[in-house]
Amino acid sequence: MTDIPESDPMSSSSENKDSEMKDDAPVAKKRKLVPENEQCEKLEQRLCGILCCAVCLELPPAAVYQCTNGHLMCAPCFTHLLADARLRDEAATCPNCRVAISASSASRNLAVEKTVSELPSECRFCARLYPRHALQHHEDNLCDER
Numbered sequence: 001m002t003d004i005p006e007s008d009p010m011s012s013s014s015e016n017k018d019s020e021m022k023d024d025a026p027v028a029k030k031r032k033l034v035p036e037n038e039q040c041e042k043l044e045q046r047l048c049g050i051l052c053c054a055v056c057l058e059l060p061p062a063a064v065y066q067c068t069n070g071h072l073m074c075a076p077c078f079t080h081l082l083a084d085a086r087l088r089d090e091a092a093t094c095p096n097c098r099v100a101i102s103a104s105s106a107s108r109n110l111a112v113e114k115t116v117s118e119l120p121s122e123c124r125f126c127a128r129l130y131p132r133h134a135l136q137h138h139e140d141n142l143c144d145e146r
């Protein structure tokens with residue numbers, strides 16, 4: 001990961017503003033520029049924290065289920081929870097809020113599934129970022145660094 005140092009926000013504050021008219025001097029760019037990719041990275045990291053499975057804390061690779069209170073679980077964890085509860089002859093419960101969950105009370109969350117599939121993920125060969133739904137195809141067929 002690269003750490004981009006923040007640009008110095010104070011670099012142009014020493015100009016004498018009130019005595020001179022600058023007539024057609026180029027408009028000073030004083031707006032603080034946040035590097036675009038840094039901003040995205042932060043948003044993506046925040047989204048990863050929001051969209052991850054409540055059980056394994058990974059981004060769900062495929063189907064996403066939710067309890068009736070909206071806590072998310074990836075398909076493998078959801079299946080595991082149900083199977084585990086069946087073994088112990090108990091009702092499965094959401095690990096976050098303890099509401100009972102079952103195959104019929106839980107629902108998919110398609111918006112989360114689609115959002116996750118659009119999040120960038122790193123190619124394990126060339127380290128470039130691709131949307132998760134396109135990464136497999138890239139790694140299997142398109143990557144030059146394989």
Ligand SMILES: [Zn+2]
Pocket residue numbers: 053054055056057058073074075076077078
């Ligand atoms: Zn999981």
Ligand SMILES: [Zn+2]
Pocket residue numbers: 067068069070071094095096097098099
């Ligand atoms: Zn819950």
Ligand SMILES: [Zn+2]
Pocket residue numbers: 123124125126127128138139143144145
């Ligand atoms: Zn690649």
